[in-house]
Amino acid sequence: MAHLSSFCQHIWDPVFKKCKRALVFLDPECAESLHWVGGARQLLDAGALNVKEFSSFESGGANQPKAVFVVSSLLKGRTVEIIRDIIRLSAFQYCTVFTALPHWLHLWVNNVNSEVEENLIFQQFEEKLCEWMGNMNYTAEVMYAPVLFAPLAPHLCVTPALASLFPLGSRDLNQINNSRSEKKKFASLSDVDFTSLPVKLQIQIKLLISGLNHLFEYLDMREECFAVGSFSKIIAGDLVNCPHAKNRRKTAQNKASLVFIDRTLDLTGAVGHHGDNLVEKIISVLPRFPGHTNDVMVNTVELTALHVADGNSDTVAPGCLAQPNDPAAKALWESLLGVKQKEAIMEVRRHLVEAASRENLPIKMSMGRVTPEQLSSYIQLFKKNAKALENHCGLLQLGLATAQTLKHPQYAKWDNFLAFERLLLQNIGDSQLPGVLNQLYPMIKSHSERKGDDYNLDDLLMLLVYIYSLVGEIPLQKELEVAEDKIKKKLVQVFCDEPELSSLSLKITASKKELTQQKQIMKTQGPQACLLSAFVVPSISSGKEHM
Template identity: 60%
Template sequence: MLPAEGFTCFPGKMWDKVLSKVKKAVVFMDDKCAESLHWSGGANIVFEAGARNLKQFSSFEAGGENEPKAVFVVSTLLKGRTADIMKDIIGLSHFQYCVVFTTVAHSIHLIANNVTAELEGNPVFEKFEEKLCEWMGDMNYTAEVMHAPVVFTRVSQQLLLVPTFAHLFPLLPQDLDTINIKRPEKKRFGSLTDVDMPSLTPELQIEIKSLASAVNSMFEFTSTREESFAVGPMSRLIAGELANHPQAKNRRKTSTNKASIVFIDRTLDLTGAAGHHGDSLVEKILTVLRRLPGHTADVQVDMLELTNLQRTPDCQPTLAPGCLAQTQSPTARLLWETMLVSKQKEAVMEVRRQLVEAASKENLPIKMSLGRVTAEQLSSYVQLFRSNWEALERHCEVLQLALATAQTLRHPTLPRWDTCLALERLLLQALGDSDFAGVLRQLLPLMKPAAAPADQKPVSGSSLGSRSGEDECGPDELLVLLVYLYSLAAEAQPADDEDEEEVEKVERELIGALTLVITREAELSPLLQKLTGSFPWLVSVLTEEETSSTTKSCVG
C-alpha cells in the first residue's frame, strides 16, 4: 500500500528543495510552476524562506541594482524560448549568482539534445551553467542548474493534480492519418493501438517522458513499486514509458511499498466529463466562476463584499480576487474537504455552520436561521466580518470558500445546469429511438440567437424545446451538449449511405446556426475566446444565403 502521508506531502517536499535556494533572491517563475506553488502554500512560503521578490518568468521582468541573486523555476526544457527569456532577464539585471530549477529531468534533456550515449554527471545542465555565467558577464560568477519535479498540485488529502500536463490529450483517429503519411505504405499502422513512441512527434515524446519521469519521482520519494494498468492507446504509451524509465528498475528492487496505478485515456469518458450529472458543490463552483488567470484548477472569488467599496457602472473598484486554495487553516482545510466529497446540500449546510461558528467566536451579531440555505443568507453572514480587519485575517480562508459558495448559488448561469441535465437525458433517450440525423435535428431549435425576437416560435415537433429565459442554453452549453451527443454517437441506430448524407446536411445547418449564435453574443466567454482563436470559422461572417436559411430553420 502507498503511504498516504508520503503521497500527500510529496509536492511540499519538492518545493522545499526550491525554497532552500531562494534566500535573498529574486524568484522568477512560469505559470505552471506558479499554480503548483499556489496549492502548496503560495507566495507566502517563498517570502518566508527569505526571497526578496517573486516575479513572472517574462522578458519584461528584471532584478534591481541591489539584487545580485536570482532563482528561476520553469516547467520546460532549458532551450529555445525558455533560454531566450532567461537571457533577456539576466541581460537587464545585475546578477552574480543564478540558480535554475527545471521540472524536466536531465535524462530528458539528453534526449531533447540528441545525446544518446550515457555520460557521467549532468553535461546538459553543466553546459547551461556556463551559459548563465556568460550571460551574467563573468565566468567567475556562480550558476547552478537542478531538477525539481514541482509539477504536482495537492488539492486535497486524497487528490493530486498535474496542471503542467493539463494540455496533454490522447491520440485521435485524425492523428493516425498524420502519423501514417510520413511512413512507408507497408509500415503504416492499422489502428491507434499499434502506434509506438518513435512514431510520435519529438514534442509529444518529450511530454510523455516528462510525465512518466514525474510519476517515477513520486514513487521514488515514497519507496513504492507500482503495478501499472492502461486503458487506451495513449495510456499504454505512458505506462510503457514509466515501466522503461532508467531509474525504475532499481527502484522496484529496493521499494518497500506497493501501489497500483491506472492510466485512462480521457477520450474514453468524454460523455461523463461533458455531462451535468454530478451533485458536487465544487464541480459547480469550477463551472460557473471565472478561472484565475494562468490556472487550470482554481477560480476567482469576488471579495468586494468584505469591503465598504461600492461597485457602480461608473466605478469598478480594483480588488485582488480570492480563491479556493486554502492550505493554512485546519478549519478551512476540513471545510474544503467537505465541499469536495459531500453532496451539494450537505456541503452548503457545512459552509453555513462554519460561518456561524466563526461569527460566534468573534462575538458578531449573527441571527441564526434554520431550513434551506440561500446565497443571500450566506452573504449576510459574510458581511458581518466587513471592515473588521482582525476577524477577516483570522477567518479569511473560510470566508473565501463561503463567498465562492454564495456567488455560485446566485450565479445567473446556474439554472442552466438543470436544463442541461434534462436535455442530456432526452438526447440519450432519443439516441435509442431514432437515427443520428434525427437526434441532431432536435438540437436545431436550441440554436436560437439570444438577440432573436421573443415572439418567434421554435420548430414544431422538437422534444427539446428552445432557448428562453435565464435557464436557456448559451453557446458554451450548446458546445458541451454537442460533445456529449457525439460521445454517444455509437449508441444511435445504424445508418446507411442515405442517412450519412442526411447527417452531413444537418451538421452543416448546425455549424451555421451555432456560428450565428456566437456572433450575436455581446461578449464571448473565455472558452469561446479560446476556441475562436483556434478555429476562425466559428466567427466567420455568414453569407446572406446561409444566414437566411439558418435563421429560417433555427428561429422560426
C-alpha cells in the first residue's frame, strides 16, 4: 500500500504542473505543508519565477503575466480580498487558484443545492479573476487541491490548516446553550450534535472530512470508524454519513480501522515532561518558524565564516528539521522519531562521523557519553570544506538542532519538571487539590526574584494545566477557593512585573495594549483591581479547554 509521503507529493503535483513561468503565492498553512514535501525548491524546479507570501502587500511585475495562488481556506471573505488586491496591483493575464476546499464544500457553505451546475462557484470566481485582471478574455482557472497534509515521516502526517481544531470544552457548551431555548439546552457535551456547532467549526470539520476522504480514495481504502470522546464522535459520524465517502467505500479494496481521539483526553501528555524522545525536546525548546506549527529554527551561524559575538545573526537563514530533499538526513530524522533520547543522540553522532569520514575530514573519534560540544566540534569540520558542507547540509542542520537543544537552558529544566510532576501526581493521589496548589505557590516568583532554574510564566502555566488536567471534576470547597485566590493574586503580580511576555502568555492573557492597561491598574489600585476573570482565571480554571 502507498504511504502518506507519496500521497502528500501526489496532491501537490497539479500545482507543480501550473507553475511554469508563474509567480506563486502561498498562505502560511499551505507553505508549511509544502515545506515537508520539498519546500519552495519544488516550485522553482517546476518552473516558478518566484514564491511569495499570500498578502495584499505583494504583487507581480509588469513582465510577469502569470500567477498561481494556493490557499487552504474558502474562496470567501478575506481570502478573496487578498487575491483581488494582488491581481489589481499586478499585470497578470493568466491566474490559477488552488483551494484546499472542494467545490461541494463551497456549495454547502453557501447553502447552494448540490445538484446545480457542476463547478458553479468555481466558474463564478473565474469570472471575477478575469474582471480583476481587466480583460474577460484573459485566462482564469479555479481548482481543488487537498494540500492539507504535511508528511513528517512516511507514516506520520499533520494538518497545519487545522492546527486550531480542538475539542469542545465546558465553556463552549455554555456558549452553544446561550443561543438555545431552555427546553433545548444540552445537558452535556456528549449530547451536542454537528448542526449545533458554530458554523466556523462545522467548516473545519468538513474540511478535515474532505481531506481524509481524498486520502482514503488514494489508498483505495474503506474505513471502519471508531471514536473516543464526544467531539471525535461528531467527526466520525460526519465521515460515515458523507455522501462522497459512502460512494468511495462501495468500491474500495483495502480495509482499515480509523480511530478518532479527543485531544483533551491527554492534555497532561501535551504539557508534561515524561517523554524520553529527542525530537520532542528539540521541538519543545527551539524557537518555532514564524507561521509554522511543526518545525523549528536551527541557528546555522556555526556553519558560516561569520564571527558573531552573541552566536546569532539575522543575516544567516535558519535551518530546520524538514529535510525531504536530502535522503541521508531524511533517514536520520525518521529514525530519531522512534527511538529513545540516548540512542538518538548516538545516532546523530554516528551519522556525523560517517559523513566526515566519507569527506576525508580530520575527525577524532571519542567513545562514551555524547556531549553537545563534541557534536559541535564535528560540525565545525564541515565549515572548512565548502563541498562537504553542501553535500551534508541537511545532516548538519539536524546535528546543530541536537547540539543546541542539549545546551538550551530549558533543556536543563526538563528533569526538574519531571521530578515535580511526579511529586504532584503522587500528592494528588494522596491529598486534595488545595494542598497541591499550596505546594506550587512558593515557586511562583516575579521576574526580579527568579534565578536560572526557577519556573518562568510559561512553565507555571504548563504546570497549572498539568495539575487541573489530572484532577478532573473539582468539587467546590472553601479551602480550594482560598488556595486558588492566592495563586491568582500571585500570578497577576508576576504578569505585571514581567518586562516582556512570551507569545504564549500573550495569547492566554491579553494583547500588549491590554497588558499595559493592566499594569497601570496594578500600580495605582493594587492586584485586587485587576480583572482576574478576564485576565488570569481562564488560564487556570478553564486551561484544559483552551491550551
